[in-house]
Amino acid sequence: MDTRHQILVVDDDADWLDMCRDFLGQLPSKPEIRTAASGTRALALMDSQPFRVLLCDLKMPRMDGFQVISIVRRRFPHLRTVIITALGDPGLRSHAYALGVELFWLKADMERNPQMFLDCIESLLGSEEEGFRDLQNKNLLDVIQMECVLRNSSVLRVNSGPRAAQVWINDGQVIDARADGADGEAAFRKILKWKSGTFETLPAESNHVQTITKSLEAMLLEETLAVERSSNPTPAEEAAEAQFVRRLTALSYEGAEFLVTVPAKKEDNAKGWGTRDVERIAAWARRAQRTAQRIGEKFSAGPLIQAGGSNLEHQLLLLPNNGKTFVIGWPPEVEPGRMVERSKKLIETWDS
Amino acid sequence: MGFLSKLFGSRPVIQQLPSGSITVSRNGDVLTTTVSSTYPRALLREIAREVLRQFYEARQAQLALEELSLHFGSLRITARQIQGGAVIFISPQSAQTSAATANIKTLIPSKN
Numbered sequence: 035m036d037t038r039h040q041i042l043v044v045d046d047d048a049d050w051l052d053m054c055r056d057f058l059g060q061l062p063s064k065p066e067i068r069t070a071a072s073g074t075r076a077l078a079l080m081d082s083q084p085f086r087v088l089l090c091d092l093k094m095p096r097m098d099g100f101q102v103i104s105i106v107r108r109r110f111p112h113l114r115t116v117i118i119t120a121l122g123d124p125g126l127r128s129h130a131y132a133l134g135v136e137l138f139w140l141k142a143d144m145e146r147n148p149q150m151f152l153d154c155i156e157s158l159l160g161s162e163e164e165g166f167r168d169l170q171n172k173n174l175l176d177v178i179q180m181e182c183v184l185r186n187s188s189v190l191r192v193n194s195g196p197r198a199a200q201v202w203i204n205d206g207q208v209i210d211a212r213a214d215g216a217d218g219e220a221a222f223r224k225i226l227k228w229k230s231g232t233f234e235t236l237p238a239e240s241n242h243v244q245t246i247t248k249s250l251e252a253m254l255l256e257e258t259l260a261v262e263r264s265s266n267p268t269p270a271e272e273a274a275e276a277q278f279v280r281r282l283t284a285l286s287y288e289g290a291e292f293l294v295t296v297p298a299k300k301e302d303n304a305k306g307w308g309t310r311d312v313e314r315i316a317a318w319a320r321r322a323q324r325t326a327q328r329i330g331e332k333f334s335a336g337p338l339i340q341a342g343g344s345n346l347e348h349q350l351l352l353l354p355n356n357g358k359t360f361v362i363g364w365p366p367e368v369e370p371g372r373m374v375e376r377s378k379k380l381i382e383t384w385d386s
Numbered sequence: 387m388g389f390l391s392k393l394f395g396s397r398p399v400i401q402q403l404p405s406g407s408i409t410v411s412r413n414g415d416v417l418t419t420t421v422s423s424t425y426p427r428a429l430l431r432e433i434a435r436e437v438l439r440q441f442y443e444a445r446q447a448q449l450a451l452e453e454l455s456l457h458f459g460s461l462r463i464t465a466r467q468i469q470g471g472a473v474i475f476i477s478p479q480s481a482q483t484s485a486a487t488a489n490i491k492t493l494i495p496s497k498n
Contacts, residue, residue, distance in 0.1 A: 343444060
């Protein structure tokens, strides 16, 4: 499997893209270089593939580099961004850094110091992927704690992929938060669970209404305990997990594709292993059994022992057992006699 | 015997299980059959329609079965879908045959 990082270069100049592809090919880590001639094409590529670094021109028709970077900052917060432009306006540089780009390179400088440019890109390829980043690469929780310790007042705007949130800090205390439609403490807890993203510090809003009264330490402690509880399953949860794994192992060992258990009562949920179509298969099994029952009654043929069916893709076996019905899917190549024998063996061990 | 008749009433009706094959059209009409002519045709037609319903219900569940087998305590039915209709094989199960697991593919010739 190819584990090389991918770099995406966006520029409306085809010759420049060709030159970049050759030039970046000299990077020691040998990343895969992809190019896009427009911002929209670049965003489409980023939706389909995980890129590590984006090199983006500023002056492009329709969607310029700043528009691309603004979207990228929200949708792909992990992505390292570099502006490469021929425009030397210092205002553009400041604006680019304000948007959170890692590097701002003039094309002329890049040609003058090619090795330095390559070293910079190589360092971006190797930098950490997870965590929150602001312009100075600080950690979100560190910043909140620092603001609280220093008794500062500010508003933090946080982005994690498509999600956005705000945290209000007043006089060293977190007084409110908003995230994903939640307010106050619930919102703050949500933000704490976000693994990565970007944030920026905005001026304080002194008149903002306080909804959080707990101290930051208390909320962090509660969150830590909640995480520990969820990561330490109860014995019942452990047993259920072990049973689930054992059943999947048995299924795989016997060579079956899937197994669905259908309770006699329609209001009880069917359960499935190895398939996502549990409800569809269960509904079919119930109907097939009713139809089979009618046939059995008309012929006075006795109870249904088993029903089966096959097509080019798989074979199905329906076996009533102890008040519920097992539907087991098998690959087409399994010989039917063996299929019945193995199915019965699976059912015998299923609840043990 | 007169005494026994008085005691137990009339003799119970015993229906023999059918054996043979039925070819059924997509509309549920029995086209040909090798099941004994003494067996009620209406009952055969009903069975044929129930088998077609089984195929229909499988299609509705996106399972699209080509072959089907129903194994009852005393009877085994196997069927293959052909152009919307079906060929149905019916075989009574004795103690010996029901113990052995029958193979649907030995009863129905393969398409290939």
